[in-house]
Amino acid sequence: MHLKLLYCTVLSLIYGLALGSPAISDSSALADLLESSDKFNDHSVVQAFVEELKAISHSSRNISKCDQCVARLAVGKSLALLRPDLVPPVFTQWCTETQYMSNSTCLSTFSRNTVKSSYTGTNFADMLTLMDPFGYDGQLYCCYKESACSKPKTPDVSLSHKWPAKQTKHKVAPVPSANDTFNVLHLSDFHIELDYTIGAEANCSASMCCTPHSKNTFANLTSHSHKDWNSYYDSHYEGNSLVKGSLIDVFKNDSIWSPATTFGHYECDAPEILINSSLDSIANFSSTNNIDFEFAIFTGDAVDHDELSLTSYEVTVNSEEAVFRDIKNKLGDVPVYSVLGNHDTFPYGELGQENHGFSNYFAWNAELMADLWEDYGWLGSDESQYARKHYTGFSVETSMGLKVISLNSNVWYKKNHYAYWNASQPDTFGQLDFLIDELVESESKDQRVWIIAHIPFSADALPLPAKLFAEVIERFSPYTIANIFFGHTHLDQFEILYSGPGGDAKTIENVVASSWISQAVTPWVENNPSWRYYSVDKKTFSIMNAYNYYTKLNETFTNNGSAPVWEFEYSSREGYNVTWPESAPLNATYWHKVASMVNESVEYNQVYENYAKRFSPYVPDCASTDDCALDYCYLTSFTVDQYDSCVENVKNNK
Known part of the structure; x- marks a missing residue:
């Protein structure tokens, strides 16, 4: 047989x-x-x-x-x-x-x-x-995938044989220059909703509202609480100017309870006009304040959250092309270094290994992105070629000498089926090998590195890749790795990596590295749209400050179709009122101090939540609910196992 x-x-x-x-x-x-x-x-x-x-x-x-x-x-x-x-x-x-x-x-x-x-x-x-x-x-x-088994023990494997021993000088971060900085823009999670429909139901039972498929969640509602809301059909931007469309009666349909308005809704992904408004605010800010961006990073998720039955290959392609086209139109000659998110593929979240016959399934996306990024002048031919052949991952050296390493986080995404075979092996996709090779090369040249990806390793990642990534970060920090950037959560967050067994000793002496998790432009779910830029030291490429801007989306519901007002929210250095030297970068030690205050004070926990959701109407009250109880666990966990362990301790100590 x-x-x-x-x-x-x-x-x-x-x-x-x-x-x-x-x-x-x-x-x-x-x-x-x-x-x-x-x-x-x-x-x-x-x-x-x-x-x-x-x-x-x-x-x-x-x-x-x-x-x-x-x-x-x-x-x-x-x-x-x-x-x-x-x-x-x-x-x-x-x-x-x-x-x-x-x-x-x-x-x-x-x-x-x-x-x-x-x-x-x-x-x-x-x-x-x-x-x-x-x-x-x-x-x-x-x-x-089915929540049927307990989490198995993470295999005890290591990648330490792939790098040389850490020299003494590599255990200390380089010292920044004296107030010599440049600016970098950070964008994330646009989630463009191409079929966003003015007047459609926003209070819906489907996975994504404000579309032709939306149905009212509460069929017994007979009166409307939002009669003062106004919506304008076919509003759009021409250059930097908003052209207001025609006012429509969104309540003409009696079944609509909470209508989709012109610039978006807290339960919906972003209409293209909101994305253009965010990009327009960046261009206006740059021009008005004479602030140039050396380059920008986009940490993924151009495509919407529509339920899987409503997504398609065509929607994915059209969404990706629209987002990057809009970015190029608004930012002009600013180079943009991008990653793909879990939504930026078809089928959703999937990515197959190249060396087992699956690469042809997903090659279309890598080829599309590489072509776009090269055509827009964001990548050279060599970087574009590598991105085309390796899950859209690449490394690029900026004009100032910084290396940016882009990774495709679907290789560690827990919803990616291809990550579940041979899962006890350390690197079936070969992406960690790529990362290590780039870091070893940069370390040998005393070159600083930024790493960009979409999914943070304590959020929606599989345990083994998270553990191994943390091992890599600990080996090459703080001398070579200057910063790490993610998106995905839609919240303004950070994460800290601590040394020691399991990273459980969360003391200032054990701080190793930290990552920046960017806020989103999409308001889904219940956040105000936002973007940020960094003030970066020219010598070390350490971040000296981060400046966050947002718009109060609910104010667009009743402003007679006027453009959203984008305003300064807070700066990371001043926002938490931490005693910190002006000459020191916002490194992992700084964020350890912030996390400690969040853990010790309900007041500071509330400050963190205010920033996380950008003062939206849905910010939880940390003093009266348990909605903030796990914030400290998230901020001080860098891997799945660390986060799970922390959460278990919180539950046991209640």
Whole structure:
């Protein structure tokens, strides 16, 4: 019998004995059915495997949800090795008939097709063909993708053999120059909503509101609380000037409770006019204050949060092209160094390893981005070529000598199916190898480095990549790595890395590094749109201050269609009132002092929350709710394991 059929038979025997399942115990018949599937119609094969999956949960023996999940993966792998094209109908039918998830979630989870020209199957089927259901792969998947298993212990692996020993001089950060600085703009998380619809429902039950698909969450509402809101159809920017459109009666439709207004809503992603308003405010600020930006960084997520059934390859491409076009139009000749976010791919969140035959699924995106970035003059031909071939990652040396390393964080994203096979190995994507090689080279030349990515490692990352990234950061900080930048959370945040076992000793002596997590332009969810720029030391490329600007979105609801007012919010050096030398950069030690105050004082915790959400109407009250209880854990955790450990301690000490 063929090896793959033997695998199917063995798995069936194992789970037939373990579960006492009549359907699975007849493994020879199942294998024969697969082997001669050309003699049967596919419907028979699908029905047989659906019954296999049902039998797992309906076994006469009482087995855990975790074991059930692992068993389904094993049966699914036996099918994927032979007929990957049948994995989607089998798992989707099982999922919907057993109501394991909602119908739409079943479809988006198991029947999501890749962008491809010749191969059959889905990302889920691809994962099954390579993963080990019985080992760390299966436990990890069943923990993060189906919440069926406890988090498995993170493998004890290291990358320390890939770099030379740390010399004494590399343990100290270089000293900044005396007030000689330049400026860098930081943008993140635009999430353009191309089908944003003026007057559509913003108080909706779908995953994204303010679109033609929105429906009122509360069908029994009969009166409107926002009669003073006004919306103008077809308002747009011409150059730097707003052209006001026609006033429309958004309440003509009685079913609308909370209408989408011209410049956006707190429960919705950004209409293009809001993105252009943010970019226009930057251009006006730069011109009015005679402040130039040496370059800009964009830390990802151009595409909206629409539910998966409403996204497509075309929407993804159009959204990415629109965002980068708007950035180029407004910022002119300012170089922009970008990363892709979890939404900036199709299907959502997926990225396959190049060295296992999956790169052709996702090459379109790398090629599109590399072409755009090169055409706009943001990357040279060499950097563009590397980005085209390596998950859109690249390194570039700025005109002032700083190296910027761009990483694609989907390689460590917990919703990326391709990250769940061979998951105990340290670097299946090769991206950490790339990062280490670049850092070793820069260290040998005494060159400072910025690292940009989208997803922070304590938020939505898998544990092992987070642990290894922290190991890399600790090795090359503070001498070579000057700063690290993320987006993704939509909040104005930071994170601190501490040395020692697990990074649990959160003392000033153990501070290693910190990262900047940028606020978003999209108001989703319940934030005011915002952007920032940094004052950067010319000698060391350390950040001396950060200046944050925002607009009060709710004021645009009743301003008769006028443009949003973008205003100064706070500076990072002065905003927290920390005693700190003027000549010292805002390094990890500074942020440790801020985090300590947040932990020790409800007042400072409130200040942090005010800045995190940019004084939106939805800022939590830290004095009267538990909504702020985990802030300190987030700010002082750099990895998944560190954050989970901190949260557990908080719960145990309540």
